[in-house]
Amino acid sequence: MEKKQKVFTFRRGGIHPHENKLTAMLSIVNADIPPLVRIPMAQHLGSPAKVLVNVGDEVVEGQRIGEATGMISAHIHASVSGVVTAIEKANTLTAKQVDFVVIKTGGSFRNWMGEKFAWENLSSQQLVDLVREAGVVGLGGATFPTHVKLTPPPGKVIETLILNGAECEPYLTIDHRMLLEKSTEILVAIEIVKKILPTIKKVYVGIETNKADAVEHWLQLVAGRSDIKVAPLRTRYPQGGEKQLIQAITGKEVPTKGLPADIGVLVENVSTMNAIYEAVVYYKPLIERGVTYTGEGVPHPGNYKVRLGTPISHLIESYGKPARYAAMISGGPMMGLEIPDENMPVIKSTSGIVFLSPKEDYQVEDRPCIRCAKCLAVCPIGLMPTELAKLSDNFLVEEAASIGLFDCIECGACAYICPSKIPLVGLIRYGKEFYKRKQAQLKK
Amino acid sequence: MAKAKGKAGAGLFSPHIHSPLSVEKVMWDVVIALIPAGIASVYFFGANSLRIIGISLVTALLTELVMGLMTKRGITIFDGSVVITALLYAYNLPPSAPWFVVVFGVIFAVAFVKWAFGGLGYNFMNPAIGGRLFVMIAWSGFVTGHWSPTIRSLVNQGVDFWQASRMIVSPEMITSATPLSVLKVDGIASASTQGFTNYWNLFIGNVPGCIGETSALAILIGVVYLLIRKVITWEVPVIYIGTVALLSWILGGLPAGAGFFAGDPLFHILSGGLMLGACFMANDSVTSPLSFSGNVFYAVMLGILTTLIRLFGGYPEGVALSIGLMNVFVPLIDRYFRPTIYGYRRSRVK
Numbered sequence: 001m002e003k004k005q006k007v008f009t010f011r012r013g014g015i016h017p018h019e020n021k022l023t024a025m026l027s028i029v030n031a032d033i034p035p036l037v038r039i040p041m042a043q044h045l046g047s048p049a050k051v052l053v054n055v056g057d058e059v060v061e062g063q064r065i066g067e068a069t070g071m072i073s074a075h076i077h078a079s080v081s082g083v084v085t086a087i088e089k090a091n092t093l094t095a096k097q098v099d100f101v102v103i104k105t106g107g108s109f110r111n112w113m114g115e116k117f118a119w120e121n122l123s124s125q126q127l128v129d130l131v132r133e134a135g136v137v138g139l140g141g142a143t144f145p146t147h148v149k150l151t152p153p154p155g156k157v158i159e160t161l162i163l164n165g166a167e168c169e170p171y172l173t174i175d176h177r178m179l180l181e182k183s184t185e186i187l188v189a190i191e192i193v194k195k196i197l198p199t200i201k202k203v204y205v206g207i208e209t210n211k212a213d214a215v216e217h218w219l220q221l222v223a224g225r226s227d228i229k230v231a232p233l234r235t236r237y238p239q240g241g242e243k244q245l246i247q248a249i250t251g252k253e254v255p256t257k258g259l260p261a262d263i264g265v266l267v268e269n270v271s272t273m274n275a276i277y278e279a280v281v282y283y284k285p286l287i288e289r290g291v292t293y294t295g296e297g298v299p300h301p302g303n304y305k306v307r308l309g310t311p312i313s314h315l316i317e318s319y320g321k322p323a324r325y326a327a328m329i330s331g332g333p334m335m336g337l338e339i340p341d342e343n344m345p346v347i348k349s350t351s352g353i354v355f356l357s358p359k360e361d362y363q364v365e366d367r368p369c370i371r372c373a374k375c376l377a378v379c380p381i382g383l384m385p386t387e388l389a390k391l392s393d394n395f396l397v398e399e400a401a402s403i404g405l406f407d408c409i410e411c412g413a414c415a416y417i418c419p420s421k422i423p424l425v426g427l428i429r430y431g432k433e434f435y436k437r438k439q440a441q442l443k444k
Numbered sequence: 445m446a447k448a449k450g451k452a453g454a455g456l457f458s459p460h461i462h463s464p465l466s467v468e469k470v471m472w473d474v475v476i477a478l479i480p481a482g483i484a485s486v487y488f489f490g491a492n493s494l495r496i497i498g499i500s501l502v503t504a505l506l507t508e509l510v511m512g513l514m515t516k517r518g519i520t521i522f523d524g525s526v527v528i529t530a531l532l533y534a535y536n537l538p539p540s541a542p543w544f545v546v547v548f549g550v551i552f553a554v555a556f557v558k559w560a561f562g563g564l565g566y567n568f569m570n571p572a573i574g575g576r577l578f579v580m581i582a583w584s585g586f587v588t589g590h591w592s593p594t595i596r597s598l599v600n601q602g603v604d605f606w607q608a609s610r611m612i613v614s615p616e617m618i619t620s621a622t623p624l625s626v627l628k629v630d631g632i633a634s635a636s637t638q639g640f641t642n643y644w645n646l647f648i649g650n651v652p653g654c655i656g657e658t659s660a661l662a663i664l665i666g667v668v669y670l671l672i673r674k675v676i677t678w679e680v681p682v683i684y685i686g687t688v689a690l691l692s693w694i695l696g697g698l699p700a701g702a703g704f705f706a707g708d709p710l711f712h713i714l715s716g717g718l719m720l721g722a723c724f725m726a727n728d729s730v731t732s733p734l735s736f737s738g739n740v741f742y743a744v745m746l747g748i749l750t751t752l753i754r755l756f757g758g759y760p761e762g763v764a765l766s767i768g769l770m771n772v773f774v775p776l777i778d779r780y781f782r783p784t785i786y787g788y789r790r791s792r793v794k
Contacts, residue, residue: 412459
């Protein structure tokens with residue numbers, strides 16, 4: 001008899017929406033290079049990058065076209081070779097009026113995966129520099145600059161590295177494919193991160209059990225190793241939330257307003273690990289990422305490697321879209337954002353393009369709260385979402401802040417379960433914004 | 445929920461998918477769960493139950509319709525919540541309750557307790573409890589003084605259903621008391637000689653009382669359904685009933701001078717309105733606390749109040765009073781009983 005593997009999970013709350021992992025069995029395929037890319041300078045958390053090129057410049061693929069500004073920022077690279085035809089202001093899903101560099105594709109392309117560079121003798125700082133040079137950010141969706149994460153504040157000792165392969169969002173399968181197809185690369189990346197942070201003693205690879213083949217594959221891969229452990233995770237949303245993942249695997253909680261580094265933990269998404277590998281071993285900047293293109297009725301769903309800046313309209317031309325759909329979402333349906341304009345490009349945070357069918361349409365109705373407390377039951381943080389939303393709705397944001405407004409991770413479990421279909425997360429998010437604006441005004 | 449709603453952004457913002465749960469599903473599930481108790485009420489109290497439930501339903505639906513239109517909320521009678529109120533209110537009346545007690549009590553429940561404070565979700569007290577407390581004061585004789593035996597013994601003697609229904613509410617028959625009032629006035633020995641400590645009768649509901657409260661069996665069937673459907677959680681019913689059981693065992697002997705630990709907990713659990721109150725009214729979502737710890741506190745307090753009123757108060761029964769009182773405390777309980785937020789436990793230790 002095989003020993004039964006322990007399954008980890010976070011302590012409270014959570015939901016289990018329909019998984020709809022339609023593309024789980026489809027290997028990652030390179031998408032066509034589009035005739036034109038539009039690359040925004042804000043693709044990461046933190047301050048936008050500064051444009052380094054001018055209209056008319058010829059650029060080659062991988063050339064730095066945006067320079068990081070400030071402590072938390074990341075470089076931006078040309079994802080294709082070609083000519084800069086315009087530098088314009090436009091909106092991304094998360095940033096308003098940022099610079100976009102528009103490149104008309106042309107010229108030669110190179111094979112990045114040709115020559116391997118030796119990294120084993122590089123110093124910790126040199127390795128971090130390579131990651132920074134490549135503009136690597138967290139590819140799970142939060143897009144926090146990876147080199148910042150790899151440089152913990154003085155005094156913080158990272159002892160545990162957790163690889164986030166939970167992929168708890170419905171529909172998305174790109175991390176699942178990464179775990180299956182890029183496991184050797186990810187294993188090397190683990191060694192690289194351990195070289196950068198030699199205090200790391202334990203490495204966990206967290207994978208939800210709905211990806212049984214990935215769990216099995218990794219169990220075989222690390223069999224006999226005591227430093228790397230596979231942590232099968234119960235399929236439960238938001239298992240892949242950083243705080244939940246840490247709690248599930250280590251049993252520890254990140255202190256409020258604190259960082260995982262405060263309790264000696266570093267969490268990296270598996271796609272990010274692959275990007276670290278490519279940055280260090282091939283000097284390849286982050287110019288493309290895996291995107292799950294999916295939804296009911298999509299003619300050619302799949303997991304595609306897409307050049308950053310590729311307009312979504314180009315993907316639609318290549319892979320089609322359903323005749324009828326309720327919304328086109330960037331990311332997963334739980335935390336993603338609706339894409340209002342097909343000209344918006346794929347950026348570093350685009351883990352998926354999901355077409356929601358009309359029957360999944362999320363209609364917000366004006367129903368009163370019946371205080372059923374289901375939102376409390378599903379909140380993985382232990383908040384009272386209905387109270388926070390009511391207070392935010394009435395602009396009583398100081399009181400909301402005193403009962404945990406800013407501890408909300410906006411996972412959406414409460415709004416998902418709410419029988420009255422109150423936009424709880426929307427109201428909480430609005431309360432946070434209102435609070436910040438009010439504080440800023442008070443300072444003046 | 446309106447002011448910030450435009451900014452909260454329907455559609456554009458996450459989450460984009462939603463569970464199939466809805467207010468209607470929750471409410472109609474409760475209505476389904478109340479049906480067994482309704483059937484039991486007709487079985488034990490005959491056509492009187494049908495009359496009371498019918499009047500209560502019609503009046504409540506009309507009141508809801510009028511209030512919904514008056515307050516420009518539209519037609520809200522289909523969400524099921526008013527049906528719950530009408531049924532629960534009816535279940536809380538004795539079989540002999542005259543029509544005006546039914547009508548005005550349920551109007552008070554729906555129009556005042558529920559709509560005057562904003563309709564569904566905004567009532568400060570369970571509407572049925574509010575209506576019940578109102579008629580308890582306004583027509584206390586009709587509501588707490590007139591009890592009828594069940595029709596079962598008559599039917600078993602061969603009297604037909606309709607005639608038996610009429611007989612049990614005739615002036616000659618209305619002398620009977622409930623198990624709890626006999627206990628209050630004459631003590632447990634007397635309750636025992638009248639057959640009220642027959643646990644089987646108490647369990648199935650073959651005792652005098654309010655029409656929907658006597659059958660613990662029918663109520664439990666409904667509760668199991670709600671637990672399976674995950675409409676309710678276990679804590680309020682279990683802790684409320686558990687507290688009453690514990691306290692009535694410890695203190696139950698005191699009024700008769702029997703000392704501590706001489707009470708009859710099973711008698712207290714099965715008699716009166718405890719089952720109905722604990723399973724359908726105390727845990728009404730709108731008027732019970734939000735957090736687990738809040739619900740535990742609330743349920744323990746309910747148990748203490750109910751037992752103290754039953755044993756030492758002026759009324760034989762304390763369920764409605766306790767629930768009404770604790771309902772009013774719920775906003776305060778919600779302020780002080782909150783779940784521990786992730787990441788706080790540790791920082792507090794530091």
